[in-house]
Amino acid sequence: MTLCYLHTHEKYVNDQNYANKKHPDCAIGARQRKDLVGPKGIPLLGNLISLIKRKTVVQYEHELANKYGSNFSFTVLGQGRLIVSNDPRTVEHLLKTNFDDYPKGEIFYEIANDLLGDGIFSVNGKSKVVINILKKYADIGKPINLKDLFYRFTMDTFGDISFGVDFGCLTNPDEMSQFVTYFDFTQNGIFERFEEPFWKFTEKYSEKERQMIDRESVKSLLTLLIEAVDENGKKFNDKELRDVALNLILAGRDTTALSLSWMMYSIMTNQSVEDSLLQEINTILSVEMPIPSYDDLKLFQYTTATFYETLRLYPIVPINGRVCVKDNVLPNNIPVFAGECVKFNLYSMGRDEKIWGDDAKKFNPKRFLESEDGLRPNQFKFPVFHAGPRTCLGQQFATIEVVTLAVLLLKEFKFELVPGQKSPPEFTDALTLSMKDPLMTKVSYRAKN
Numbered sequence: 438m439t440l441c442y443l444h445t446h447e448k449y450v451n452d453q454n455y456a457n458k459k460h461p462d463c464a465i466g467a468r469q470r471k472d473l474v475g476p477k478g479i480p481l482l483g484n485l486i487s488l489i490k491r492k493t494v495v496q497y498e499h500e501l502a503n504k505y506g507s508n509f510s511f512t513v514l515g516q517g518r519l520i521v522s523n524d525p526r527t528v529e530h531l532l533k534t535n536f537d538d539y540p541k542g543e544i545f546y547e548i549a550n551d552l553l554g555d556g557i558f559s560v561n562g563k564s565k566v567v568i569n570i571l572k573k574y575a576d577i578g579k580p581i582n583l584k585d586l587f588y589r590f591t592m593d594t595f596g597d598i599s600f601g602v603d604f605g606c607l608t609n610p611d612e613m614s615q616f617v618t619y620f621d622f623t624q625n626g627i628f629e630r631f632e633e634p635f636w637k638f639t640e641k642y643s644e645k646e647r648q649m650i651d652r653e654s655v656k657s658l659l660t661l662l663i664e665a666v667d668e669n670g671k672k673f674n675d676k677e678l679r680d681v682a683l684n685l686i687l688a689g690r691d692t693t694a695l696s697l698s699w700m701m702y703s704i705m706t707n708q709s710v711e712d713s714l715l716q717e718i719n720t721i722l723s724v725e726m727p728i729p730s731y732d733d734l735k736l737f738q739y740t741t742a743t744f745y746e747t748l749r750l751y752p753i754v755p756i757n758g759r760v761c762v763k764d765n766v767l768p769n770n771i772p773v774f775a776g777e778c779v780k781f782n783l784y785s786m787g788r789d790e791k792i793w794g795d796d797a798k799k800f801n802p803k804r805f806l807e808s809e810d811g812l813r814p815n816q817f818k819f820p821v822f823h824a825g826p827r828t829c830l831g832q833q834f835a836t837i838e839v840v841t842l843a844v845l846l847l848k849e850f851k852f853e854l855v856p857g858q859k860s861p862p863e864f865t866d867a868l869t870l871s872m873k874d875p876l877m878t879k880v881s882y883r884a885k886n
């Protein structure tokens with residue numbers, strides 16, 4: 438997943454053209470822009486301090502959107518000027534119409550079709566393991582952390598369909614595989630670099646970051662993958678190791694696991710949605726068809742709409758954007774100069790009444806079924822899977838995974854939030870909209886067999 442921070446960082450550090458010494462209220466390296474609204478910064482640092490003080494970047498920008506409207510700008514030391522434009526026309530401009538002015542790196546892999554082929558069998562197989570785990574919790578009446586369970590589910594499904602290996606996350610629930618632990622550690626470390634302009638300096642002196650670059654850790658991470666073999670005994674080559682492992686897992690595991698968590702949270706807090714889901718599931722599934730096949734999945738329209746509605750209010754990739762390489766003008770007439778980063782905040786867009794109408798903040802899956810576009814919403818208004826030529830390659834696979842598991846779980850179990858938890862859950866600062874705390878859930882049988 439390419440975010441613009443890294444590019445902006447390099448661009449601005451290297452580009453002395455913009456390194457104007459007189460920057461009264463913006464970060465060094467950023468062009469002065471009196472034509473844009475936004476919070477006043479301080480010399481050299483720009484808005485870095487207020488950004489650090491906020492809970493998350495998503496919330497910082499959402500607060501600014503509430504104050505300044507859909508288009509505003511701020512500057513941050515190390516990132517230069519960030520122009521936020523939560524406007525579907527800007528999204529189309531960036532990701533499609535003026536795609537060449539906002540380039541994105543090479544496609545790192547093309548796996549979607551392979552995944553769809555056998556993916557459904559793997560999803561069904563792993564869903565059964567999840568159901569067995571839930572049965573144990575339902576039998577003893579002990580709450581389970583659904584967030585953790587969904588991470589294990591998507592990780593194992595991924596290991597299975599992509600590498601042909603079993604990471605054992607579901608079968609050894611008390612012990613997260615070493616590979617997964619190292620992957621998470623490295624992923625978190627990388628995100629912190631986006632936020633810390635002096636990371637090269639601070640990493641030298643911090644114990645945590647020392648571990649990040651510790652050769653033994655990296656070696657262990659790689660060793661585990663190097664040792665993994667597919668069913669024919671074939672090992673990964675170096676390029677596969679780098680591209681497939683990190684990018685694929687980053688793109689596919691967290692996104693789907695988090696979608697499941699936010700979706701289950703939304704269902705647990707909206708009784709009428711749960712009722713409609715059950716009605717659909719009980720009408721379609723039967724003794725003859727206890728598990729949906731690939732073709733049956735399109736019948737689950739309300740369930741699919743519930744997945745989309747979850748992504749609208751809880752976009753798993755909540756902020757996106759691109760660095761501009763050629764001066765141009767946005768459709769709303771805002772000029773953008775090479776080196777500036779144009780972003781859109783999907784969390785704000787999903788809650789925007791101008792885009793979704795008066796009930797924008799309400800969780801209402803029917804809005805998709807009742808709209809003209811149906812289950813093919815306009816990508817620029819709803820860029821949760823990105824849009825244009827670089828749309829998410831895993832959209833269809835993620836939909837299969839989420840809808841299948843949700844249908845099978847909801848048919849068998851009733852889920853209730855354990856009281857005393859924050860609702861809605863808080864999220865952390867990460868590339869993805871990660872829940873900060875466990876999602877503790879009481880699970881019970883709908884009808885004991």
Ligand code: HEM
Pocket residue numbers: 438439440543544545546549552688689690692693696748753754757758820821822823826827828829830831832834835
């Ligand atoms: C609900 C689940 C998912 C969501 C919300 C999601 C969202 C996204 C987004 C927003 C991007 C664009 C990122 C960027 O360029 O900044 C993306 C790209 C991508 N996603 Fe997904 N994704 C999901 C699941 C998956 C799955 C399961 C896979 C793999 C099977 C996958 C594979 C990819 C790939 C390969 C790309 C890069 C496409 C390219 O650059 O051409 N995604 N996804």
